[in-house]
Amino acid sequence: MSDLDQLTQSLARNLKRWRNERGFTLDALAARAGVSRGMIIQIEQARTNPSVGTTVKLADALGVSITTLLDYEQGPQVRLVPPGQAVRMWSTSTGSQTTLLVGTEARGPLELWSYTLMPGDGTASDPHPDGTTELLHVTEGTLTLVVEGEEHALPAGTSAVFEGNVPHAYRNDGDRTVQMTLAVSIPPVR
The missing domain is CATH 2.60.120.10 (Jelly Rolls)
Known part of the structure; x- marks a missing residue:
């Protein structure tokens, strides 16, 4: 898996995880972040690699650091x-x-x-x-x-x-x- 593929997969997994942890619907996160619902769906399905600006908006809306949102590691427990x-x-x-x-x-x-x-x-x-x-x-x-x-x-x-x-x-x-x-x-x- 390339670095870009790994980043896309990590972002998809982490965005969905943090959105669910915060109890945000797709529409609620879209409104908080100023990012379209369709873009969030594409990111969560690992079908797109968003710009840095979009990623920062999502991290801010979720109240997590961009590092947390992009964390590659499946995470040692x-x-x-x-x-x-x-x-x-x-x-x-x-x-x-x-x-x-x-x-x-x-x-x-x-x-x-x-x-x-x-x-x-x-x-x-x-x-x-x-x-x-x-x-x-x-x-x-x-x-x-x-x-x-x-x-x-x-x-x-x-x-x-x-x-x-x-x-x-x-x-x-x-x-x-x-x-x-x-x-x-x-x-x-x-």
């Missing part, structure tokens, strides 16, 4: 963010700072949790509703995150984002206490 990829947004000479650890495009209820897992302990979760996203940040120890049976080691300072609509678990396989913060975004009931 888990995206790890090593400490070096966190973005320092603000800092002062006295040491105050804010750092964007990890983010995702999501809406609906959002929960923030603090976890302490002693060595050898763990907890499992049944799948949440479709559209649920979990974000976590490990502040101490090394967490073993298991998503659909695949294990991911997250040392302190690492963040991750994954879709929570599959079986998942958090384990401490090490000999140090694991401390982490977890945010869960649950889609609203339609």
